[in-house]
Amino acid sequence: MALLQKNFVQGRTPTCRALVLSLVLVAIAGCGSGAGGDAPSTSAATLPPTPIVNSIAVPSENVLAISVNSGLARNVNHAYASVTICEPGSSSSCQTIDQIIVDTGSSGLRILSSAISAPLSLPQVTDSSGDPIAECTQFAGGFSWGPLKRADVNIAGEKASSLAIHVIGEPGFAEVPARCAGTGAPLNSLYSLRANGVLGVGAFRQDCGSACAQSASPGIYYACPPSGCQSVVRPVHEQVQNPVSKFARDNNGIILELPAIAEDGAAGASGALVFGIGTRANNGLGSASVLTLNPATGALTTKFNDGSISESILDSGSNALYFQDSSIPLCNSTRAAGCYCPTSTRQLTAVIQGANGINAAVSFSVANAEALMANNPGFTAFANLASPRITYPSFAWGLPFFYGRNVYVAFEGANTPAGPGPYVAF
DSSP states (O other): OOTTOOOBOOOOSSSSSOOOOBTTSSOOOOOOOSSOOSOOOOSSOEEOSSOOOOOOOOSBTTEEEEEESOTTTTOSSOEEEEEEEEOTTOSSSEEEEEEEEEETTOEEEEEEGGGSOTTOOOOBOBOTTSOBEEEEEEOSSEEEEEEEEEEEEEETTEEEEEEEEEEETOTTSOOOOHHHHTTSEEOOSHHHHOSSEEEEEOSOSBSSTHHHHHOSTTOOEEEOOTTOOEEOOOOGGGSOBOGGGGSSSSOSEEEEEBOOOOTTOBSOEEEEEEEOSSSSTTSOOTTOOEEEOOTTTOOEEEEETTEEEEEEEEOTTOSSEEOOOTTSOBOOSSTTTTSBOOSSOEEEEEEEEOTTSOEEEEEEEEOOHHHHHHHSTTOOBOSSOEEOOOSSSOEEEOHHHHBTOEEEEEOBTOOOTTOSBSEEEO
16 A cells, blocks of 8 residues: 555546546556456445435535536546635635536645736745745656645635645746656646646545655655755645635535436536535435545445455546456547447446445446447546556546435544544445
């Protein structure tokens, strides 16, 4: 297990050959073998295969409208939202930035420098010596580099004041350290990141946590004096924070709500990101079952194909279901490169298990990705798009899992009607 087994950001390309973005220094991937299809028996409480679906929340102070669309780079299966950033303390020096990926697999707000327009000027985060602080967000396919800056972050009617955010690819900033550059290709532009940024609303309050607070060895945070950038220890409270956890209210978690999608997909989808769990009339848990997360890794266990995959996540930032099943053929076309292409749609079942032993039986399907895209040009939402693992044994339940479900994510240590986080519920 990697040292920073914490936050996941995955799937930034229009096909399944996704750049698996990972803040944990390892790639998210799938595991398993055999033909697959029947879930193992369970002894704990089990949810029915049919999702529990609540109505999608209407716009209000704690509800952010989200949209699955083609984005800025002809993507599929990415949920986007708009975020307003302001100079700290200002109500006029602000900018609303759209096409930000909503990601339950990471924590923190990351925005491309190219998306931030003058005259907005955000103050640089510095250390006690006045040296600029930067971050090397390390991905399986590369890295993003840039300074930390402070901004008041306004999302729907909620606000996180003077938040440290990661500004990616700022021209003229300090040269990328060799250690950071050595992690792969640079992902510092719209072309490579394929969005204006990432809104990380996962279960953790920071993007690194105690590992970066205790040692500089992860190589995530850097101090950048004129002599060159060096990796440094960064206290937990000075790391990039989950913005929702810093709201004055509705700060104990989120609900991601998306409608069900037809078997052939849809042109797009409109949903909601709801802030808070049990803090208002529109964010109660209802009959959803709670699966607690591993408090160190944020992971669940997926039982699939007679195997038990302990490093599994619910990750809205992934554009497909990522798991290994050698019985499902891969696509041969460029259009659907890296996706599964079964000759006919596979109906599969798995069991997701929380650290508390609660099991949820989940039925899902895997369609021929090439046929989906060829027969439905212009569609951007697919509930049955899947891909094999990349390099790390895991089951990543990407955005297809979220269609037709209201998925709750409770933050670590936060008080909720179902007890403290971290947990997910659906």
